[in-house]
Amino acid sequence: MELLEFARGPALAFSVAVFALGLAWRLWRIFRRPARADYSLPRPGAGGGGLQAIFRKMLPPRGVKVRGASMANAYAYHLALAVVVFAFAPHIAFVERYTGLAWPALPDAVTYLASAVAIVGLVFALLARLTDGVLRLLSRFDDYFSWAVTMAPLLTGMALLPMPAQPVPLAIHLISLELLLVWLPFGKLSHAALVFVSRWRTGADFARKGAAP
């Protein structure tokens, strides 16, 4: 079996299965636990706090100064990653091949720029993690490995740009994506899904009290 065939076939199927089952397992770890009843009288109009918090927490907290450069960088590379993953024409074609779903792509130049922003942003994030006292204290293997598996598809993808039809570099790019999919549920990258759960929980609890989450 050619490497590309392997990457497009069994490796892709395996990584998608691990991704889906892994995320389900991660959520099961949370939802299998008991929820405590809250008998306190909620404030009027307490509903909808969970959904509001999901969106509200996308913005910087009002009145609380956090690491400005770090936060700006996080916005930049998250947005750039979204553009690269979902708005690059070959990526849309890849999804369409397996699901039949397609949507308009952004011009290649925009996605190239987004790739550069994402790479620079991730490098900046790694440097911050290696040099900042708070981040060094908090960091574990997960932080560095998650960084590496996020950076790998970006780099292999950028390397592919001058030679998009070459099977081996394309296979390596695909395998790096598959590594990301396999790791995502088990490390901090799972925040892509858990962010909705945790923000919802706090938003709902705090809305009951009429407090800002």
Added chain:
Amino acid sequence: MNELDFDSPRFTIRKPEVRFDAQGSASDEERAAAAVQAFTRDMTRTAATYMESCIRCGHCAEACHFYMASGDPQYTPIWKLEPFRKAYHGKKVTAAELRQWQELLYDSCTMCGRCTLACPMGIDIAGLVAQARHGMFAAGLVPHELHAVAERAEREGSPLGATPKVLKERIEWLCDEHEVDIVLDRPQADIVVTLSSIEIMKYPGSLVALAKILNRLGASWTIRSDGYEATNFGLFSGNLDWQRDMSLRVIDAAVAAGAKTLVLPECGHAYGAMRWQGANMYGKPLPFRVLHISEFLAEAVREGRLKLSPMQGSVTFHDPCQVSRRGGATSAPREVLDSLHADLREMPPSGDANWCCGGGGGVVTLHRADAHRYRAFEIKMKQVEASGASRMATSCSNCRLTFDDGQAHYQWDRKMESLLELVAEHLQ
């Protein structure tokens, strides 16, 4: 042993000559096992959500006054939960670690919740610290002073010696001195009023103010000697049984009086303990509504039942964290100040993002925490000065006590005032 100290601006026990920051005679293995068992009991769906969600971004650090006052990464709020996190993931937690974390969980966290506001994942770090304290209490690893006052509160009904006998004497004295009617132990009343020991022992003017306002409103009200203490050191220390006992004393007294409304005093954590946790201690919805005194006053002015004359000078308001940020009653004191036609100068930042005074969560009781707490208080002083206001007010006697202590320490020419007393002084 553990004599109370009423001579300094901050009320707690006298500085212990020999500290006992561990209770009981359990072995280290037994302490660690007890802590892990308590941590595990608290691993609800909510706690698990938070334990799974941290991305270790460190944004919580700069939201914490204790981190900002020291610059030491160990005071990063989420790091204070490391033993709890390890227990969640089934890793070994040792008594040595718990001893090390005692300072992080008790001395340098007021559970003010500013970190929760900063967390992009929405992790309620302050709520988790309260849960982690359950494990610390189970391990018998509570700081000396906090355990002493909490144990006193459980045994005597008050952390500061404001026993029913002392309360009765105080009320008799206040009634004579100020010619005001305070009815203790009325069998039936629409409103049952609760107090903070700090008010009873240090700020008795608050009781007089409360009585003047309630009498002016023509309210059917009383203070019950079987359930008057609103502070809850069971909550602070991490003893859930004591927390329940302390809550049930007040709830049972209010139920016995047939109260429609339970009014909580100028005390921050009393609000969280009763308004948001009281029913859960009771095991069912409370048969009366619970209002912080600032909410009670705001309701009275909103309904036109309380008319106030304008106050002089500009004022800034210090939000008690448990009432505003974590309690949702941020607008109530501002409604009251508006009815006083106050020239309100908000601190930068104010309201939900306000900086904590540093004394909550039992921190102000701990002598060994003083140096760090004073440094954290400097943030508060700067905030007040930046507001440009000539006066400052709050609606928490523990914040007020912390301000008095900070004022004395820094010889700061400021005096924290009580919103309740301001209202009483401006009754029309």
